[in-house]
Amino acid sequence: MRVVIDRRRCIGAGTCITLAPTAFQWRKGDFLKPEVLDLTTVDEDTLREIVIACPTQALVLEEVID
Numbered sequence: 001m002r003v004v005i006d007r008r009r010c011i012g013a014g015t016c017i018t019l020a021p022t023a024f025q026w027r028k029g030d031f032l033k034p035e036v037l038d039l040t041t042v043d044e045d046t047l048r049e050i051v052i053a054c055p056t057q058a059l060v061l062e063e064v065i066d
Contacts, residue, residue: 001039001044001047001061001062001063001064002036002039002061002062002064003036003039003047003050003051003059003060003061003062004059004060004062005033005034005035005036005058005059005060006057006058006059006060007030007033007058009056009057009058010033010034010056010058011032011055011056011058012031012032012033012034013054013055013056014026014032014034015050015053015054015055016034016050016053016054016059017034019046019049019050019053020041020042020046020047020050022037022038022041022042023036023037023038023039023041023042023047023050024036024037024050025037047061048061
C-alpha cells in the first residue's frame with residue numbers, strides 16, 4: 001500500500017501526523033504540509049483509518065502490485 005497526498009486539498013490539519021507520527025511528518029520547507037515518512041510502521045487498518053480521518057480527503061490510499 002502507498003499513500004498519495006494531494007497537496008492542493010491539504011489544509012495542514014495534521015491528523016495524519018497525530019494518528020501516525022512514525023509514518024508521517026511535516027514536510028521541510030513547505031509550511032504545514034505533511035509527507036509520507038515510513039508506512040511500514042503502521043498496519044493496514046490504521047492506515048485506512050488515517051485516510052478516512054483526513055478532513056479534506058487529501059490522502060489517497062493506493063494498492064501497489066509488485
